[in-house]
């Protein structure tokens with residue numbers, strides 16, 4: 001473990017700095033406002049690139065009527081949900097932290113200006129987004145904010161899904177990272193398209209006055225975590241260290257749930 005990682009995890013006191021489990025963290029105190037301000041109060045280049053990749057991916061898929069979508073660990077980020085909006089009657093924003101659930105409810109009623117920027121990025125050049133004339137109204141109708149735990153998701157329920165910066169950013173433990181990816185993909189119907197994003201080689205991160213753990217993963221860890229549970233998997237690495245120090249870019253994965261028959 002690097003010195004900076006030890007420093008970041010020292011906030012956990014009793015916890016072994018090498019093993020910060022998801023359950024060791026006080027998620028309900030997650031500072032949604034700081035997180036949003038720092039990461040999504042404007043559409044940064046890395047997120048614009050990711051938004052285009054996932055809009056392309058979902059735009060190329062067929063969805064049955066009355067599809068249901070899930071964004072796991074939605075946090076203070078609406079763009080994964082916006083990316084799924086044209087394709088689902090219900091978009092479930094599943095989140096462990098009460099602070100983030102409350103923030104999400106407020107934003108769904110009155111979205112910050114940056115979500116309009118993100119909507120333009122998602123819809124520009126992607127005709128499948130055109131039927132959504134007013135994304136704010138569609139969001140209010142379709143979004144469902146729910147208390148949820150990535151380790152306890154139902155199996156085979158959702159037609160499409162996203163999980164952004166969750167599996168590797170909620171624990172230092174590799175086995176929890178893999179369980180989170182498994183559970184996310186397992187919550188989708190077989191063949192259901194998904195998009196997931198990961199911080200590469202993250203050594204933990206600070207939100208407001210609190211430090212949070214991360215499990216450092218690279219492309220081969222991410223690829224391996226999807227190998228047995230998904231198909232048509234594609235990885236992109238987005239070089240970016242603009243948002244915070246202590247990581248080496250972002251990895252975006254698109255694919256479909258289940259092994260190809």
Ligand SMILES: C[S@@+](CC[C@H](N)C(=O)[O-])C[C@H]1O[C@@H](n2cnc3c(N)ncnc32)[C@H](O)[C@@H]1O
Pocket residue numbers: 022027030039072073074075076077094095096097100148149150151163164165166169170
């Ligand atoms: C780094 S943030 C990512 C937030 C957001 N998805 C994004 O794209 O920025 C990690 C999120 O995972 C949530 N989280 C932590 N443990 C979780 C769990 N067991 N199940 C679901 N979400 C969890 C946190 O509350 C936080 O919102």
